[in-house]
Amino acid sequence: MIGAGAIGLGTAWHLTKRGHYVSVYDPRLNAPVQRQGSANDLSGTSASLGVLMGHVFRRSSGRGWRLRRRSMELWPQWIETLQVHQPDLKLHLGLLQIPEDERTAERMASLAAQRVDLGLEIVSKEALNKVWPTASHGGLHSRHDGRVDPLLLQLALRQALAGQSVDLNAEAVVHLERNNNQWSVHRADGESTIHDVVVLSTxxxxxxxxxxxGHARAMTPVLGQALSLQLTTGPTSWTHWPSVLVDQGFNLIPTSPGRLLLGATVEPGDCASADPLILMRSLNERAPAWLRTATVVSHWSGLRARPVDRPAPLLEELEPGLILASGHYRNGVLLAPATAEWVAAALEQP
Ligand SMILES: Cc1cc2nc3c(=O)[nH]c(=O)nc-3n(C[C@H](O)[C@H](O)[C@H](O)COP(=O)(O)OP(=O)(O)OC[C@H]3O[C@@H](n4cnc5c(N)ncnc54)[C@H](O)[C@@H]3O)c2cc1C
Structure with missing residues (x-):
């Protein structure tokens, strides 16, 4: 397994549970799981907010929908098992999407009608008055979508792997070489090891x-930014709030009384704007006063890997024993369980 973000760690864990002998390579395995540093210092997973937008997906067919549904089925089991290592790791349930206009509200109403059994329902604008007064078209509530804390998730997965005697190597892989039916994995420290199968989640x-x-799979960086905010006015508790509120692509996530996270995918490229408050200001017309006056406790950014000219994510067996599970772009945390299952199936196929 090369790469130890949500995809690499989750897949290594799943494969180990299925009886495979797994080695993991990632120089970040030496570093603590935290959110300090610039976009280039943080892995996508550490930068992410861990929002799980599974059931509110617009499409009702195709690979994207299947992966989302399967992940949402698997998340409760993953969390229950991983809580042994990190008791605070939880599935924070409830996601509310605010439509921007009447047309989006109609589309959401039709989705809710089709997915009652998946926990979708429309909430009236009157019912949202206390939470998000600018929601003039109401909202779409998804009972089973929500969020996991991506830092606790990584800690739990690392501990689970260490407990299962997985070979964890805090080394970058610099080169791969095919040797008959096996792979030589050349590391940055000059050492090499031989493996039957290589899975890339890099x-x-x-x-x-x-x-x-000979396999070109270009990826382009797309910057995401996030803020941790302390309110100076406004709600002191989050009693009527869901775990995640999404308005115009911005995610608002209450974390403790008077505190919340605010994040979004903002710019193509890999360079963060100098002023983190731009994020908040772009919510301007819809942001309640308490959000605009909140103070910034911390700010970070991270890079999403978007495949060029191919749909995300890239799940492919490129040649025998060479598996690619990468380029998750926006939803790598959400799709970690279904991706792990896909890799196991690819590896175990007769
Ligand atoms: C600000 C922001 C917010 C986001 N919010 C969400 C969200 O709410 N929900 C969601 O599902 N997704 C979200 N995402 C997207 C999500 O973070 C990614 O889709 C996900 O992290 C991808 O996981 P990964 O394991 O593929 O990549 P990463 O977490 O980036 O891990 C890749 C790992 O590979 C290692 N690596 C690279 N090259 C090598 C090498 N040669 N040898 C060894 N190791 C190597 C790196 O060190 C790194 O640790 C967000 C992203 C950002 C930036």
């Missing part, structure tokens, strides 16, 4: 390992 650096093997 986000933006995937192409550097694949290109010499």
């Amino acid at each position: 986000a933006l650096t995937t192409d550097a390992l694949l290109e010499p093997l």
